[in-house]
Amino acid sequence: MWQVSEGWSRSSPRPSKGAHNAPVDDDTASTSIEYTEQSLGSSPAAQIWRDLMAVDLSHFVSETSQRLRREGKAEGKAEGKAEGKAEALLHLLAMRKLAVSDDVRSHVLGCTDTAVLDLWFERAYTATSSDDLFDEA
Numbered sequence: 654m655w656q657v658s659e660g661w662s663r664s665s666p667r668p669s670k671g672a673h674n675a676p677v678d679d680d681t682a683s684t685s686i687e688y689t690e691q692s693l694g695s696s697p698a699a700q701i702w703r704d705l706m707a708v709d710l711s712h713f714v715s716e717t718s719q720r721l722r723r724e725g726k727a728e729g730k731a732e733g734k735a736e737g738k739a740e741a742l743l744h745l746l747a748m749r750k751l752a753v754s755d756d757v758r759s760h761v762l763g764c765t766d767t768a769v770l771d772l773w774f775e776r777a778y779t780a781t782s783s784d785d786l787f788d789e790a
Contacts (some may be wrong), residue, residue, distance in 0.1 A: 687716065707721055742773055745778075751781075
């Protein structure tokens with residue numbers, strides 16, 4: 654005999670085929686979302702769950718969905734800030750008429766650390782070549 658959970662066994666009546674498609678009220682959905690996330694903890698499945706939940710959370714008001722929206726917004730702002738700094742750095746190099754190789758351009762545009770971009774920007778004022786940005790001196 655299969656004992657899946659307390660109160661259900663192989664001899665118990667099975668739910669109808671369409672039962673899993675029954676509508677769920679918002680409170681039940683929110684509770685289920687919270688329980689699922691808490692149960693997953695920091696396991697690899699937790700990130701998969703967050704990715705799935707991030708598809709469209711606009712109709713959910715649970716703490717999880719609100720936190721995911723905040724995290725997504727913060728990540729987007731940070732990425733935008735880094736992109737803006739990288740573009741400004743490349744513009745400064747162009748204004749100083751310093752040649753920028755494809756490797757340097759890729760390295761600058763690929764950097765997401767705003768503190769590093771700030772350092773490179775400061776170095777760009779006195780650099781004699783775009784490669785000088787990356788000198789450790």
